[in-house]
Amino acid sequence: MKCTVCKGPAVIDVRRHNANFCAEHFLRLCRDQVAKAIKDFTMLQPGERALVAVSGGKDSLAVWDILLELGYQADGLYLGLGIGDYSDTSGTFARAFATERDLTLVEVDLPTDHGFDIPTGARAARRAPCSACGLSKRHLFDDAARRGGYDVVVTGHNLDDEAAVLFGNVLHWQADYLGRQLPVLPARDGFPRKVKPLVRLGERETAAYCVLRGIDYIVEECPMAAGNKHLGYKAALNAVEATSPGTKHDFYFGFLDRASHRFAADAGAEREELRPCATCGAPTTGEVCAFCRLVERAAVPVALGRRR
């Protein structure tokens, strides 16, 4: 197997590009794909301050590394979610990456700062763990970016993630979610801009990027996610991709090119109803934002438990 670029020995094949790469040209491919995504979707401007949501996994560490390589100014944000050993280990990888490179890693700890962890909080609030976790992360990313004066929140969502989310949204034809599923969400109504620079890379590529760059990351998946629908959607798309490489790319980018505008008004309709949360001031469609409602329901049982 030879590198398609230099004809030297290849270390990886990328079937949807019908190409093989040596380490040097694979790392260049990854950087080029991120640079292309940033340019095509106007994600970042030189001189802007980016806050990367870092989990300690391959995607978030890869995107942080690539942004720095491309010359962007990027700090990290690590959220401690209190998911037992998983959180302890993921935090260790995130901190090690930052320390070795002398980078700024902002830390927020859900149990310490808000009185609940994801497993007990989700149970108390009768929410699926991934749902409680997702809304907490979105809220805390937004909040940390506002407090720190960052221009943009960067997440490590890759092509596999976005294609699977799109599949779920399409299976249920959730018009408002479809209207909002873009690689860039512009800053608006107190929300910082949010960007996904890895949308042109699959998870196999971000893993290979980390290995080749010597970046240690947490390999195991979050134990709370086992058996969730998102992983089922990924598996279904992987089965199609195995037969027809490039299907996921076409699905996601075809949606952006030829379909997402058809759902834009549905996302806009909800956006127009935003007002400040009565508790924390974050933009919300209700009286109190979903995170503060979660805190109300989730933080109490933990406090009661501690009192006993």
Add this chain to the structure above:
Amino acid sequence: MKCTVCKGPAVIDVRRHNANFCAEHFLRLCRDQVAKAIKDFTMLQPGERALVAVSGGKDSLAVWDILLELGYQADGLYLGLGIGDYSDTSGTFARAFATERDLTLVEVDLPTDHGFDIPTGARAARRAPCSACGLSKRHLFDDAARRGGYDVVVTGHNLDDEAAVLFGNVLHWQADYLGRQLPVLPARDGFPRKVKPLVRLGERETAAYCVLRGIDYIVEECPMAAGNKHLGYKAALNAVEATSPGTKHDFYFGFLDRASHRFAADAGAEREELRPCATCGAPTTGEVCAFCRLVERAAVPVALGRRR
């Protein structure tokens, strides 16, 4: 397992309805679902003459049987496609069904009437067999319906078929196909109306319907279809359905309710360009229709082969 309706012993569970049925109530369910589809989408009016496209498989024989049970006037149309033993066997089942019930079965034979069979024709025209077959069937159904003065062509596409086609169209965001993927295509520009009364039944249900009604059908799939993308899409959706029963139903009917209108203009755009085929007079977007182009390319090598 008890019948949800009468509490007698059940013979089948239908997970997406979260219900079990005895033979009598399952057959009633099938008829009711077809009646509901016909009513909801205004597929058929009493007194209209329907032509059912009959392959000898479970779906087409089930829909023919159910239409007759519901009191509609329905003849059958069998197309001999020249796919070796498969065609011979499927024809036998179609004829037996019609003969036993004293029904009218119109027959068209592609090799006899048009000089080619699907396997050699597809090769000669350099088309995938399923593509050559699909366009031939559509053309010959339309043609037979026009000649016979039928009001409507009925096909046995079930929920699994439609969900898989929708999945393929969505994976590639084919806006014109999405705009046209409806359970009823109205008569227009020389095309007869086309309806799919089985869209509320899955293929497991049409198979069970035939078994319980004592209808013999060809069980094997068409050998030309093995490994095609459509079957891959079905398998991917089946994996999701197994975890979340009802997903296929929501996917297809959610599309009809909340998304298909967003693509209607794209289908309309192509429709407006239709004119009569220079060779056969069928409506087409080109000079000569796709079927006549296939005949031109496919029929010649067979004839040459015979001359040698």
